[in-house]
Amino acid sequence: MDEMPHERGDIPVSRRGLVIGATLAGVPLVRSDAAAQGAATRGSVPGSLEVSLTVNGEARRLVLDPRASLLDTLREGLALTGAKKGCDHGQCGACTVHLDGRRVASCLTLAVQADGRAVTTIEGIAPAEGDLHPMQQAFIDHDALQCGYCTPGQIMAAIACVQEGHASNPDEIREYMSGNLCRCGAYAGILAAIQDAAPKMRVG
Numbered sequence: 001m002d003e004m005p006h007e008r009g010d011i012p013v014s015r016r017g018l019v020i021g022a023t024l025a026g027v028p029l030v031r032s033d034a035a036a037q038g039a040a041t042r043g044s045v046p047g048s049l050e051v052s053l054t055v056n057g058e059a060r061r062l063v064l065d066p067r068a069s070l071l072d073t074l075r076e077g078l079a080l081t082g083a084k085k086g087c088d089h090g091q092c093g094a095c096t097v098h099l100d101g102r103r104v105a106s107c108l109t110l111a112v113q114a115d116g117r118a119v120t121t122i123e124g125i126a127p128a129e130g131d132l133h134p135m136q137q138a139f140i141d142h143d144a145l146q147c148g149y150c151t152p153g154q155i156m157a158a159i160a161c162v163q164e165g166h167a168s169n170p171d172e173i174r175e176y177m178s179g180n181l182c183r184c185g186a187y188a189g190i191l192a193a194i195q196d197a198a199p200k201m202r203v204g
C-alpha cells in the first residue's frame with residue numbers, strides 16, 4: 001500500500017518535538033503578512049525566516065519560525081482553517097493540501113519548504129465565487145460526509161487521486177485514498193463521489 005505522500009526535510013530533531021517545545025515556551029511560530037511587514041521595518045526577528053509563497057493564487061509573505069508546519073502556518077498565520085489537524089503525525093490525511101499540484105500532508109511539511117512554491121487548500125479549489133469544484137459537488141450529491149472533519153482532506157486527496165490517474169476503478173481509488181481516514185465511516189459515499197467526479201474533472 002502506498003504511503004500518504006508527504007515531504008520531509010533533512011532535520012535531525014522531530015518537528016513535533018520542536019513545536020511542542022516552542023509551544024511550552026510560549027514562542028509564536030508564525031507571523032502573518034501584517035506582522036511580517038512590521039518585522040521587516042524593525043529588522044529581522046531573531047531565528048526567524050522570511051518566506052514568500054503563493055496560496056490559492058495569492059502571493060503571501062510571512063516571517064516564520066523555521067519549525068512551523070505548513071498546516072499551522074495556514075491555519076494560524078493565514079486564517080485558512082479548511083485543512084484540519086487530526087493526528088499531526090501524517091497518519092490521517094485531514095491536513096491534505098496541494099504543493100505545486102501534488103498532495104502533501106501539511107502537518108509533516110515545514111512552511112519553509114513551501115518557500116517560492118504554490119499551495120492550494122480547500123478554500124482555493126472552487127472555479128468561481130458561488131460555484132463548487134466537481135469533487136465538492138459530488139461529495140454533497142453522494143452524502144460522502146457525516147461530521148465533515150475529514151472532508152477537506154478527503155476532497156484534496158480525491159482531486160489529486162484523479163489528477164494522478166489513480167481513479168480508474170474502485171480498488172485503485174481505495175488504494176490511493178487509503179491515507180485519508182474517516183472516523184464516521186463515510187467511505188462508500190466517498191468512493192461513489194470520486195467515481196462520479198472523475199469524468200467531470202477530465203472533461204473540465
Ligand code: FES
Pocket residue numbers: 084085086087088089090091092093094095096105106107108
Ligand atoms: S493531521 Fe496531518 S496527517 Fe493527520
Ligand code: FES
Pocket residue numbers: 144145146147148149150151181182183184185186
Ligand atoms: S465525515 Fe466525520 S470523520 Fe469523516
